Amino acid sequence: MTSELYRCTATQILTKIKAGEISVKDYATSLLERIAARDEAVQAWAFLDPAYVMEQAKALDAVPLAEREPLHGVAIAVKDVIYTKDMPTQFNSPVYNDHAPKIDAGSIMVLRQAGALILGKTTTTEFAATTVGPKTRNPHDSKRTPGGSSSGSGAAVGDFQAPIGLGTQTGGSTIRPGSYNGIYAFKPTWNTITREGQKIYSLILDTLGFYARSVADLELLADTFAILDDVPAPKDFTVKGAKFAFLKTMVWPSVGSGTNATLDKAVSLLRAHGAEVEEITFPEQLNNLPAWHATVLASEGRTAFLPEYTVAKDKISEQLVGHVENSDKITRKAQLEAFDNIAAARPVVDGILSRYAAVLTPSVPDEAPLGIERTGSAAFCLIWTALHTPVVNVPGFKGEHGMPIGVSLVAPRYHDRHLLAVSKKVGDVFEVEGGWKSAV
Amino acid sequence: MTSELYRCTATQILTKIKAGEISVKDYATSLLERIAARDEAVQAWAFLDPAYVMEQAKALDAVPLAEREPLHGVAIAVKDVIYTKDMPTQFNSPVYNDHAPKIDAGSIMVLRQAGALILGKTTTTEFAATTVGPKTRNPHDSKRTPGGSSSGSGAAVGDFQAPIGLGTQTGGSTIRPGSYNGIYAFKPTWNTITREGQKIYSLILDTLGFYARSVADLELLADTFAILDDVPAPKDFTVKGAKFAFLKTMVWPSVGSGTNATLDKAVSLLRAHGAEVEEITFPEQLNNLPAWHATVLASEGRTAFLPEYTVAKDKISEQLVGHVENSDKITRKAQLEAFDNIAAARPVVDGILSRYAAVLTPSVPDEAPLGIERTGSAAFCLIWTALHTPVVNVPGFKGEHGMPIGVSLVAPRYHDRHLLAVSKKVGDVFEVEGGWKSAV
Incomplete structure (x- = not known):
């Protein structure tokens, strides 16, 4: 069934390639056929050259x-804010039209060395910084947004056009498309993966993340990037007997009916499988976390976009002009208070999270909204971006219109492998009993 | 005196160019003659193409x-860890031999747009990360190191081969060469200038900085990069009546006789000019700042150098291999404690610093040591890198062998313009009465 190879996860395809059942060319052909069939509906790609994909596949088969490395032949979709030496990198910005420097981001160096096949570049909002959607549509309903800013990577993985995708998150840019496209999304602890060669919005917030359709694939990537906890993740973790928490956070008032029902069901399922689930709240002094995030974002954006502002102010969006001109009139004092208060919150929140196997919290307010002009709300994600904690979006649920909704599982900083191990078992439950199945 | 134009500061040369007294070609010719005469002794350049410099000068004259911008014709030396689209960027690493992607770092975009003439790329230690010196020699004594990692930029500005240079600092890489080469060095508050396109060692430590031979030039650069405090710097600051502090820090036991005498003299001079100078100490709970810095450095280096380690482990230095392999066996717990403790120290130290016009503290243990194999100790600088505060090295003093020694002036975060204003008046005193005069 060469024609259905595109449905495989990375882990599955590796087994087939290693066993000599299929060639990388077979696999690439299947993916390209899938892309050809679906591209008009989904439009996940900012750049994709089928001939060059086949050239890479041929080289890998040789x-x-x-001498083959651990990811030999695994296809990867790369968000177009990450440099690739053999493809353009255009940030969805007219300032960088046809920009194609011959340089690989650090993450791409590692992936190529591991044998990955770089499929192409996926769409993003402008500089992964705005919420104005690119051309991409949600694979599960083309009238809806796939989320952003990692729109193309999320949609491509959700639509079986790639098994794995690279995303980035500064607010909710990895986790939100994960939920909207019904896939696993993993935002590791801040700076566990080098951001060398990835466009900067905020140094203290930007985080490279992954999309996949199984936790095993996320673990494969975590191995590739040498992500290690102090203590190896439990191999025998079971939902039964584990202790979870459900945390509504200060953002809960913006929750929609779909996410409300999803979290209820998630908690019930875990309890039904023998877990203990406690409802907890953040300490009140952390209620300003979203405001602190906004302040840090705007003030770091002030630094990050000065070059583009200087060179071509008329070609960058109003939001970014506003950052550079400090249109919110954020004082340095307010900027430092926000930066320092978030820093002080990190160990406090780690302490809370460390009492549980994982903490459940919404990924998004609801299912993907109608329209592709806007990429949806990052409200529930940005807290965790600021806190630097690892987050996994676990899919399995659906909203009123049958669109996917995921749940965020959160753990303390540098408990990434632990969180993946827990997410795997939780995912086994949610995927089977959550009520949503991909129809694409 | 076209032949002596190379001795001008940036501010001086701008006046001449604006007045139509000289052309950019005249100026570039003078600099290139200086470089030709001195390059064998100093060897500050990793890349310099005289013909291309003249081509840029010609274009600027046209x-x-x-339509001329504020830095029209000002020549700048760029540390070879910062991307320039028209010159190689090789990081002093064999992994990147002949590496020349067509991309400008964010800082270079801003400088070019301001009309700067990018002279060439200056030497660095490997990835600006080690203390193994490049080929460069101290312009004031070729048997001695110019310091590092910004070796070439420091030496070029100290030797009148460029009026301004770009450096970076993760430990002491900007301030230390400032002291060793007898010039002003400015490390602004962390992330006031974009690091886009500048090689990463540590996200939370790396800081872009400047060299110049006058504070007016540093102010010109601060204007170019839109560095602004909450309150505009005092235009009428006087040493007389101002309150300074002298802070030995926990690193004082490693001070040498030259720096010891320098600080004594600096304090005496300020007092003689009517300032109050109080000796202060850090709170004891901050005694581990150097250890925390080392922990953060190694653990962020673990992330930063995984790509080069993966691709060419045998071509990177043992120190960097050690980071990636975590040879110091730093736990994630220890890493987070160091990261969080430094974060908690920042507002505490800001509070202390804010009581003074500036705090005086050593830039280096002593004058530049003999030999170019090692670039000297960053012990006195790294605290301030971790704390994100702005620092200016003010030259003017000398050690036992007549080599220059500078003093660090420090202010709270985002008091950069204030610090420059204070440093200007302090520099007026130290340069005249400190006892060191450049003989090159």
Whole structure:
């Protein structure tokens, strides 16, 4: 069934390639056929050259078996804010039309060395910084947004056009498309993966993340990037007997009916499988976390976009002009208070999170909204971006219109492998009993 | 005196160019003659193409007067860890031999747009990360190191081969060469200038900085990069009546006789000019700042150098291999404690610093040591890198062998313009009465 290879996860395809059942060319052909069939509806790609994909596949097939690396032949969709030496990197900005420097981001160096096949570049909002959607549509309903800013990577993985995608998150840019497209999304602890060669919005917030359709694939990527906790993740974790928490956070008033029902069901399912789930709240002194995030974002954006503002102010969006001109009149004093208060909150929140196998919290207010002009709200994600904690979006639920909704699982900083191990078992439950199945 | 134009500061040369007294070509010719005469002794450049410099100068001369930007024709030396689209960027690493992607760092975009003439790329230690010196020699004594990692920029500005240079600092890489080469060095508050396109060692430590031979030039650059405090810097600051502090820090036991005498003299001079100078100490709970810095550095280096380690482990230095392999066995717990403790120290130290016009503290243990194999100790600088505060090295003093020694002036975060205003008046005193005069 070569024609259905595109449905495989990375882990599945690796097994087939290693066993000599299929070639990388077979696999690439299947993916390209899928892309050709679906591209008009989804439009996930900012750049994709099928001939060059086949050229890479041919080169990978020529590597002797003994010299093959752990990701040999695995196809990866790369968000177009990450440099690739053999493809353009255009940030969805007219300032960088046809921009194609011959440089690989640090993450791409690692992936290529591991044998990955770089499929192409996926759409993003402008500089991964705004909420104005690119051309991409949600694979599960083309009238809806796939979310952003990692729109193309989320949609491509959700639509089986790639098994794995790279995203980035500064507010909710990895986790939100994960929920909207019904896939796993993993935002590791801040700075566990180098951001070298990835466009800067905020140094203290920007985080490279992954999309996949299984936790095993996320673990494969975590291995590739040498993400290690102090203590190896439990191999025998079971939902039964584990202790979870459900945290509504200060953002809860903006929750919609779909996410409300999703969290209820998630908690019930975990309890039904023998877990203890406690409802907890943040300490009140952290109620300003979203405001602190906004302040840090705007003030770091002030620094980040000065070059583009200087060179071509008329070609960058009003939001970014506003950052550079400090239109919110954020004082340095307010900027430092926000920066320092978030820093002080991190160990406090780690302490709370460390009492549980994982903490459940919304990924998004509701299912993907109608329209592709806006990429939806990052309200529930940005807290965790600021706190630097790892987050996994676990899919499995649906909203009123049958669109996917995921749940965020959160753990303390540098408990990434632990969180993946827990997410795997939780995902086994949610995927089977949550009520949503992909129809694409 | 076209032949002596190379001795001008940026501010001086701008006046001449604006007045139509000289062309950018005249100026570039003078600099290139200086470089030709001195390059064998100093070897500050990793890349310099005289013909291309003249080509840039010619293009700048062709710009109509009305369209000229604030730095029109000012020559700048760029540390070779910062991307320039028209020159190689090689990081002093064999992994990047002949690496020349067509991309400008954010800082270079801003400088070019301001009309600067990018002279060439200056030497650095490997990835600005080690203390193994490049080929560069101290202009004031070729048997001695110019310091590092911004070796070439420091030496070029100290030797009148460029009026202004770009450096970076993760430990002491900007301030230390400032002291060793007898020039002003400015490390602004962390992330006031974009690091886009500048090689990463540590996200939370790396800071872009400047060299110049006058504070007016540093102010010119601060204007170019829109560095603004909450309150405009005092225009009428006087040393007389101002309150300073002298802070030995926990690193004082490693002070040498030259720096010891320098600080004594600096304090005496300020007092003689009517300032109050109080000796203060850090709170004891901050005694581990250097250890926390080391922990953060190693653990962020673990992330930063994984790509080069993956691609060419045998071509990167043992120190960097050690970071990636975590040879110091730093736990994630220890890493987070160091990261969080530094974060908690920042507002505490700001509070202390805010009581004074500026705090005086050593830039280096002593004058530049003999030999170019090692770039000297960053012990006195790294605290301030971790604390994100602005620092200016003010030259004017000398050690036992007649080599320059500077003093660090420090202010709270985002008091950069204030610090420059104070440093200007302090520099007027130290340069005249400190006892060191450049003989090159």
